[in-house]
Amino acid sequence: KERLSAGMRLVTLKEALWLLGFWAVLASVQCSQGRPSWRYISSEVVVPRKELHHGKGVQMPGWLSYSLHFGGQRHIIHMRPKKIFWPGHLLVMTQDDQGALQMDYPFIPSDCYYLGYLEEIPFSRVTVDTCYGGLRGFIKLDDLTYEINPMKESQRFEHVVSQIVADANAVGPMYPLGYKEEEDPLFSPEDASAAPRIASKAYSSHRANLKGFLHCTREMHNSLGNLSNSITYLIDLGSIMDSMILTLDTRYYISSLLVYNNRDPANTGDLAEGSAYYQYYQRTLYPNLDNQYAIRTHTVCGNRNLLPVGHLGRNKIIIGVVASAYTGRSIGLYYDVMSCVCQRRSVCIMFYSPSLTDTFSNCSFLHIQHVYHYASVDCMFQTAFVYHNRSLANDRCGDKKVDPGETCDCGSIKECYSNPCCTDECRLTPGSSCSVDLCCSNCNYSHSGTLCRPTQNICDLPEYCTGTERFCPGDVYLQDGTPCSEEGYCYHGNCTDRSMHCKEIFGRNAVNAANECYSINKRGHRYGHCRKLPTKTSFYGCSDADVLCGRLQCTNLTHLPVLQEHVGFHQSVISSKLCFGMDLHRGTETNDVGYVRTGTLCRPRVFCSNTYCNGTLTDLRYDCIPEKCNYRGICNNRRNCHCHIGWDPPYCIQVGIGGSVDSGPPPKLRGSLKQAQAPTIYLRLLFGRLYAFIAAMLFGVATNVKSIKTTTVKEVTVNA
Known part of the structure; x- marks a missing residue:
């Protein structure tokens, strides 16, 4: 009987507290006879050149852009980092010499996986990683599929871009001829007939999460050569699946890997439900993973979720298509009918024979909405919590957290260079009392009475700085039960x-x-x-x-x-x-x-x-009667008086500045009377001078009036 190691029994998966996913088993390699079902039809040596951001907007942190020439024209790839591991350390299970399962948390780079697109090509998709130097992954534009890999030992950052084509039987039929879809009570025929009229983005859902546990059989492991290659292969497959399933606005995270590097625990020739391996999975693996989560529909949150995927000598992206289709099936998606379409692709993942594709159809978008609303898939919407063990977290200067022994923390050396209050050694500069906070201004405590948290509504109260610390007093508001309108309190x-x-x-x-x-x-x-x-x-x-x-x-x-x-x-x-x-x-x-x-x-x-x-x-228990605050205040949520301006807390008896003992002192009004009198004095002086000027003008006019002389002419008659 297969047994678990002691570590497996004693340790539980903390990240599995909210289990949201399915499991994929890579069956043994069964190479087909004759010509392979897929092949490379062209290969080009290219040198990706890093592009700088030239747009008008702000470039988002982490985005990378490369320019490279393939397929007869130059393309620019824009890509952003993506998280493909469930929060926490990735669990990798292998076997010891006796075949017992053993757990390990090896270092696996997690910040080198990218999802992107080709500039000016709608619905193109790029899934690559840069974990081991260079770009490694797949590029999809319309119905063309390319694989990109760095050239070994190249000194010029050379890459090989190869176009992949696949025969119709590369994936094979997803269901036998004559298969009749089970009637789903959640999905009426009327809805199915309406699906082709709906754009594939019209029913974009709010993001769900799947938590994946990928297995690799011993024969598959042997074909890959060593344990490192097996782990890398499973991670690459999970990244491809994440990019494809993301078209349903659902993330696929890898939480655990299992490689049978010694021997298979049961016969893997038959992986159907009820088989020896299936029973082993349900009996031994599933209970020890704290699970809450075939190819049955609506079973993603149960224990009948083992999805066997045969390698059959196929390319990694083809395996990803099959695994993504099985995932959609386990969630509850129907297979597509002939009228279903997907944008800029001739086939979709849930088609009868999906071949080289990477997206789901409009029918799948419509059906997944019914699944999310009515089926039992609650596990897909539980929050991916991360539990930080504080005892294992080292305090360090530069993490922007004021730890014991630090007086401030301004972050990186570059950030501290422009901070006049805090040094890169997490010490306040000479003459500084604080660095940042609501009551810190110009490296010193804000003056007493400085407003640090204004009122938000009629039931809120303001808070003011005390002048003796950098923190704003705790938020206070009116006591519960205080009337705020004719119909509310x-x-x-x-x-x-x-x-x-x-x-x-x-x-x-x-x-x-x-x-x-x-x-x-x-x-x-x-x-x-x-x-x-x-x-x-x-x-x-x-x-x-x-x-x-x-x-x-x-x-x-x-x-x-x-x-x-x-x-x-x-x-x-x-x-x-x-x-x-x-x-x-x-x-x-x-x-x-x-x-x-x-x-x-x-x-x-x-x-x-x-x-x-x-x-x-x-x-x-409202007890704020008017007498409690002497008719000069109201009560806050701590049942203390918040006095009106002009009266001092705590009981609003003595003349003062107002406020409460909980919200900090309001600004003082001393000197306001003198400031109010100053404009009056200036006006009096102005008008006084104006009056004096007018009086002087009048006096000058009066003293400078000249006498008017009158000359009388008499007529004299002379006798001849």
Whole structure:
């Protein structure tokens, strides 16, 4: 009887806590007779030249670009790094001399795998790695497939690019002639007929995760030559599968590898369900991997998920096509019919004979949505947590974390060069009190009364720096139960008025909808429900008692709001009432603003508590009567008085600056009276001088008035 080593029994896979994947077995090599089913039809020696970023936008960190000439023209490859290993150390299981399984965590480079595309060629795909010098992998553009490998011992970074072609029987039929697809209750014929009219990207799902455990039989291992080659082959296969399955917006991560380098634990000639190896897998391997996860449909999360893939002398990319098709089948995808299409490819992965392809069809996109919504594939949407063992993490200067013995940490030498407060030895510069934080300004503590956290809403309170430390005081807000409107009160820093909530989402004219609109919450879909477990893909409708605690329903909209990406809303007419509400998408990292907040009233003196209408106002223990703060303040969530400006905490009795003992002192008002009088004095001086000037002008005019002399002429008559 095959046994596990003691280490295997004692150690469990921490990364398997959220197991999201399937397992692939590479069966023994069975080389076909005669001409091989695939071949290289051309090979070219090229020298990839690294391209610099010339675009107007900001180049994303990690992106690489290479220019190379193949296929009769020059192409530019843009590629970004991708993670193909499940978070944590990669587990590699081999056999000792006695055939017992032994575990190891060897160093395998993880930051050298790339996914990319060819510039100006839509839907092209590049899957390469740079782990061992040069570019090694595959390039796919339309129906052309190229393999690229670095030339050994080349001094000029030379590579060989070879075009691959495959016969129709390279993959072989995925199912026998006359096969009739099982009728899937999750997928109606009407949906199947509608699939060809839907673009392959229209049903792009929110990302799921598969966690892979790849096996290699002894005969396959012997054909590869040594253990290092076997491990590299399995990792390359996993990277190819990840690129292909990514077209379903699903990631395929490698968590464990198993190489039978001594002997197979059972006969591998028969790998069907119920065979000796299949029983060994279910009995010995599966229970020891903390599994929650054939080629049956809808079995990806069970223990009937062993997927045998025969090598048959085929190229690695062809093996990847077969393994990806088996993966899709285990998730629950139908095989494609003749009317199914995929973009810029003549065949798709779920075709009868997929050959050299790398993408799924529009039919697969449509069907996977039904699988995700209705089938039991919850394991594919569990979060990939990483558990850091702090006891094994070394504290070091330069990690931007202030560890014991450090007074600051500005990061790398380059970052510290431009930091006037902290040195690259994690010490404050002379004369500096701090380096970074909300209450640190110009290497010193911010002045007392500096606003460090403004109010966010009507139920929030501001926080101010104390002048003696770099940290902003903890966030405080009005005590739960404080009225914030005619129909709401504060709860955990938010006003529970439904109409105010609607205005935040849909604009100032929106108000809470009629109770009839809330009946949509009984239906149990993304627009109307009460609950959805984080590890589930289905929604749970509300009971009659909890219907007002599901999704928020609003009305009286005058314009459509600016929503986050992947967020939508519904417009429904229910019982002659116009209703609007937000949806909840699975797997997105957007904030869900469309739920009814905890603390919102659902019945008189009863409020919603985590989608249940069972919280009572008595539970809030609101005790902030006006006398508590002497009619000069309000209470915060720590049940202390937050005094109005002009009165000192803690009880607002003495004249002071206001605030509370929890939020820091507000800015002082000393000297403000003198500052207010200064403009008046200046105006008085100005007008005084103006009056003096006018008076002087008048006096000058009066003293310089000249006398007007009058001459009288008398007529004299002379007698002749």
